[in-house]
Amino acid sequence: MTDTIPDPAPDFIELGEGASARRIAVRRRAGKGPGLVWLGGFKSDMQGGKAVALDAWGRDHGRAVVRFDYSGHGESSGDFADGTIGSWLEDSVAVFERFCEGPQILIGSSMGGWMALLLAREIRKRQEKQQGKGSLAGLVLIAPAPDFTEELMWKTFPAEVKKEIETRGFWLRPSEYGDGTPYPITRNLIEEGRNHLVLGSAIDLGCPVRILQGAQDPDVPWQHAFALTHRLPADDVVLTLIQDGDHRLSRPQDIARILAAVAEIG
Incomplete structure (x- = not known):
């Protein structure tokens, strides 16, 4: 098989009611475990280079793979400006519960790293209650x-940007990615994000963690x-610092490191 095989049409799951109703697009590849779950970044989608490379690796190794788009991203419905960390976490939990059985490796990029930590915490809660x-x-x-909404956005924004968010309800942030179109940073995103901060205390996940x-x-x-x-916890956490690496880490050598980390856990 080659990487030119066309992607199948996604499955959709329906979430929420009324104004919060949304359709979440999911692509699932059947296979053995541990399964692989891709959690994309802010304004990213499941057709990005790293996600597609992970899916191809899963295919070649007979591994189960789940990719999806948060609401307001990619092929899912909804307005990006309506999204929050909490609503995207709801999307993630719903996809995990619907499509994942047995042990899973969560692979999160940028905001997806935060999502992976939050999802892992929810999975542990359900395991303790023998649910899922x-x-x-x-x-x-x-x-x-x-915690990027607080630590990397709000705390670093100049006073005039903070004022615009507080008075207007959003600020259009210039983008260096995609087509370069500015995108909204909403007051709701910032304020709701404070309900999900994780860096203020220990994060006990009970599983290996690899960070690139x-x-x-x-x-x-x-x-x-x-x-x-x-x-x-220090027992099985490895941080790999890539000296010439940028934020995307999507060069061939970066993707090779990512896949090696997945293989090491699996």
């Missing part, structure tokens, strides 16, 4: 951005990854 079919095998976090971080990352500084490692 899926369990945690490990996490692979790529330039993880936990570029030292030249302009969006998530390497110090942020160090702060995260200090919150994780």
Whole structure:
């Protein structure tokens, strides 16, 4: 088989009611475990280079793979400006519960790293109550951005940007990615994000964690990854600092490192 095989049409699951109703697009590849669950970044989708490479690796190794788009992203419905960390976590939990059985490796990129930590916490809660079919095998976090709405956005915004968000309800942030179209940072995103901060206390996940971080990352500084490692138990956590790596970590050599980390856990 080759990578030119067309992607099948996604499955959709319906979430929420009324104004919060949304259709979440999911692509699932059947296979053996531990399964692989891709959690994309802010304004990213499941057709990005790393997600597609992970799916191809899963195919070649007979592994189960689940990819999906948060509401307001990619092929899922909803307005991006309506999204919050909490609503995207709801999307993640719903996809995991519907499509994942047995041990799973959560692979999260940028905001997806924060999502992976939050999802892992929800999975552990369900396991303790003997609920749900899926369990945690490990996490692979790529330039993880936990608490980014507070630590990397709000605390770094100039006073005039904060004022615009508080008075107007949003600020259009210039983008260096995609087609370069500015995107809204909403007051709701910032305020609701405070309900999900994880860096203020220990994060006990009970599974191996592998973190890959570029030292030249302009969006998530390497110090942020160090702060995260200090919150994780030291028994099976490995941080790989890629000296010439940027935020995307999507070069062939970066993807090879990501897949090696997945293989090490699995």
